[in-house]
Structure formats: structure tokens, C-alpha cells
Amino acid sequence: MDPNGEHSPLGFLPCYKPPGATSRDLVNRAQRRLRGEFGLRKLKVGHTGTLDPLAEGLVLLAIGSAARLTPWVLQHGKRYLADFRLGVSSESGDLESELVTQTGVKLPTAAEIEQVLEDFHGVVEQTPPAHSAIKVDGERAHKRARRGEDFEMPKRRILIDSVKLISYEPPMMRLDVRCGSGTYLRTLGMDVAAACGCAAVMTKLIRNEVGRFTLDDTLDCAFMFDDDDREKMSPEPMLKYLRPAIEGLTHMPAMNLDRQQISMLQAGIRISGTPEAPSEPLPEAWIGCIDQVDTFDRNTDVLDCIGVDRSDGSSGPWGELVAILRPHGKLWHPLRVFPTTESITLRG
Incomplete structure (x- = not known):
């Protein structure tokens, strides 16, 4: 892997934050341990919603370039x-x-x-x-x-x-x-x-829940805060709990991509295509009033979709995330493009 994080892990880490800890401190401590597990000097880690120190429960950490997906993950309830x-x-x-x-x-x-x-x-x-x-x-x-x-x-x-x-x-x-x-x-x-x-x-x-992520599936991060022992090791690898980035986007329409379309998107070229309905759509009542809500990120759009590679079937039922796409006339414009397993192999 690139020590600068170019090919760093991409996904979401559901964590349990104990009461008394800040979300920022959880991010910092998790980042330090993940860098050690992956052998990286740099690794971007963010979160998809703050919990007050008094509160406890699920904090969804965005690992690597998954941090670029936060605005869309925040559409979840x-x-x-x-x-x-x-x-x-x-x-x-x-x-x-x-x-x-x-x-x-x-x-x-x-x-x-x-x-x-x-x-x-x-x-x-x-x-x-x-x-x-x-x-x-x-x-x-x-x-x-x-x-x-x-x-x-x-x-x-x-x-x-x-x-x-x-x-x-x-x-x-x-x-x-x-x-x-x-x-x-x-x-x-x-x-x-x-x-x-x-x-x-x-x-x-x-x-208890952020979209499809639940408290039952979290890494209990209380060990990070015991006796303020910042170097205390995890009882099991944190990587075990890392979920594919696409799991945070199952509420969005998905477009199956072929090799030519993937190459075009990676070159910044718009493509044509028709997305499928989302596998886990947001409630219709939510979609109908999102424009009335001040906390909705205006950099996102309910018409955005995800481009996925399902060619080899090795990336689970949703496929591998390739890009976030936005309609532009009759074409789809790549807003965010992510390295695929194949592109990393070719470059590495």
C-alpha cells in the first residue's frame, strides 16, 4: 500500500463510543491504531456525525477516501x-x-x-x-x-x-x-x-443506528479510554469490523458499469446509462421534504447515484464502488471517483 494513503483502506468502521469520550478523541485514537494495523504513515479518518460526550453508542468512522462520502451517508436516518x-x-x-x-x-x-x-x-x-x-x-x-x-x-x-x-x-x-x-x-x-x-x-x-449500521455490529472502543491508556491495544484487529464503503450508500440508485465506462469515469469523462432503484431506499416521506430541511447537505442531490463494478462477484451483493454520479443532461457526471481493485493492481 502507498504509505501516503493513496491506496489506503476504503470503508466504514462502526464503533461504540463510551460516555465521557468526545467523538474527536475517538477518531484520533482509532486513527493511531489503524495506521499501525495497516502499516501506513498517513491514514485519513473522519466520522459521519458527532455524539456529545454525555452520549454513548454508534459512531460511524469513515476510513481512507470513504471520508469523501460523508455528505451522502448523512442522508441516512x-x-x-x-x-x-x-x-x-x-x-x-x-x-x-x-x-x-x-x-x-x-x-x-x-x-x-x-x-x-x-x-x-x-x-x-x-x-x-x-x-x-x-x-x-x-x-x-x-x-x-x-x-x-x-x-x-x-x-x-x-x-x-x-x-x-x-x-x-x-x-x-x-x-x-x-x-x-x-x-x-x-x-x-x-x-x-x-x-x-x-x-x-x-x-x-x-x-443505536445509522442507516443500515447498528450498535450490535460495532467495535467496542471503550478499551481505548480505560485509565487514559492511549497505547492500550485492541483485543482483536479493528480491520475485522471494517465494512465496504458501498454499505453506506445502499439508499442510492446504482448503475452497473462495464470496463469501458469505468475507464471513462476514471478519466473524468461523462457516461450514459440507467441506474437501478436503490436496494434500501430512504422513506418516501423523507425524500419529499428533504429540500425543506436546513441540515441537508446542499452539495448532494437526491438524484445522485453510485456507479458500481459487479463484474467478478467478489465484492458482495452490492459490488465495488467506482464513483458518485450526478445527472448532467442525458449523461452522468463523475463527482467522486475511487480506485478499484483492478486499477490498484495495474498501478501497483
Whole structure:
């Protein structure tokens, strides 16, 4: 492999992030270990969605040039279990700041909560918490909040596929939420509580799913953070959990490519062709309102498709990813092109 990462691994690594760790620290520690496993001096590693330090669960790491696919992976929905304590508030909306107990407030019944939840589906307007990583006037909001500055967080529209009340033992409420990227679960719980006439703070958050990736299939990365031992080795190779990049794109239409088309795309030449329907499409309701959502990456398009090589059958049921394609008139323009196994062999 090229030590500069040109032919480095391409794929997604589903990881379990323990509570208390930052997503950035997980990326850094995983990157160091993966470089050692692959024998590379350089290896790009990113993630497809931050989890707050308080939260735990699935963080999908993008390995090598799979980091260039992040905008399309973010089209996937995510699933969470979120616990809230009703009747209290805090400046941060969670347990990171001092709790203030409400007085003279009647907590809602389970039936009242379920009735309110009916209004939290589809496109929902949300005001992110001040204690968040969103930039306001060029600076992270949480930094300004910790300095005690007074500023207004911009509202934005998000997508919620479903939100269900899983359990309710006052004052504790647990919600099962399927939503789009950019949704703040803290704010969602606080908004639900406010609609019920009380306040709430989030006490626990678990991310269970990102698209087809689930928490059951993750590498437990808690070992990286034990006793702050940065050099502690993985109990098993991390490579074992690396998934083909195309698994993050199964919601997109796919075009089967022949050798000539692959060569043309690698040369930056547009091609003709007809893509097949996606094997795991996004919900139709999502596609219909994506343009209304502020957290959708405008560098992507719901008409984009993937070009795949299924010639030898050795790359699984989806084939090998060749390119991200965008319609250009009657042709398809290569937005992202990736080295195939054959091209690496020819060059290597």
C-alpha cells in the first residue's frame, strides 16, 4: 500500500463510543491504531456525525477516501434511545450544568405525552441548544455560552421519522427516536416537555443506528479510554469490523458499469446509462421534504447515484464502488471517483 494513503483502506468502521469520550478523541485514537494495523504513515479518518460526550453508542468512522462520502451517508436516518427527567431544567439541557427544580408544576400523564408526540413528525422547527458545537458568528456556540455571552441561536428545520414513548415512570421519560442528521435530542425532549407544560433535561442518550449500521455490529472502543491508556491495544484487529464503503450508500440508485465506462469515469469523462432503484431506499416521506430541511447537505442531490463494478462477484451483493454520479443532461457526471481493485493492481 502507498504509505501516503493513496491506496489506503476504503470503508466504514462502526464503533461504540463510551460516555465521557468526545467523538474527536475517538477518531484520533482509532486513527493511531489503524495506521499501525495497516502499516501506513498517513491514514485519513473522519466520522459521519458527532455524539456529545454525555452520549454513548454508534459512531460511524469513515476510513481512507470513504471520508469523501460523508455528505451522502448523512442522508441516512439515525435512531436513538433518549432518557429525560421532567420537572427540572439546566442551562445546558442535560446533566453538564446545575439542575433547577420546578415548583408548582404538575407532570403530564403518559397519555398526554403520547398526544403531544403526534406533533413531532416530519419537518419540525428546532432551536439548537446554546451548549452545542454549532457556529454562531464564526465561533462555537458552547464557547460563547460558557463565557456567559447573550446571543440568539438560529432556528432550523429538521426531519423526524418517528418518536415513541417507550417508558414513563414520573419523572423519568424514555423516547425512541428515528430522525435525520442535525437533530438535537436534548432540544427535542425539552420541546416535548414544554408542550406538556413542564421542563426537562436529558439524562442519557444512546445512538443505536445509522442507516443500515447498528450498535450490535460495532467495535467496542471503550478499551481505548480505560485509565487514559492511549497505547492500550485492541483485543482483536479493528480491520475485522471494517465494512465496504458501498454499505453506506445502499439508499442510492446504482448503475452497473462495464470496463469501458469505468475507464471513462476514471478519466473524468461523462457516461450514459440507467441506474437501478436503490436496494434500501430512504422513506418516501423523507425524500419529499428533504429540500425543506436546513441540515441537508446542499452539495448532494437526491438524484445522485453510485456507479458500481459487479463484474467478478467478489465484492458482495452490492459490488465495488467506482464513483458518485450526478445527472448532467442525458449523461452522468463523475463527482467522486475511487480506485478499484483492478486499477490498484495495474498501478501497483
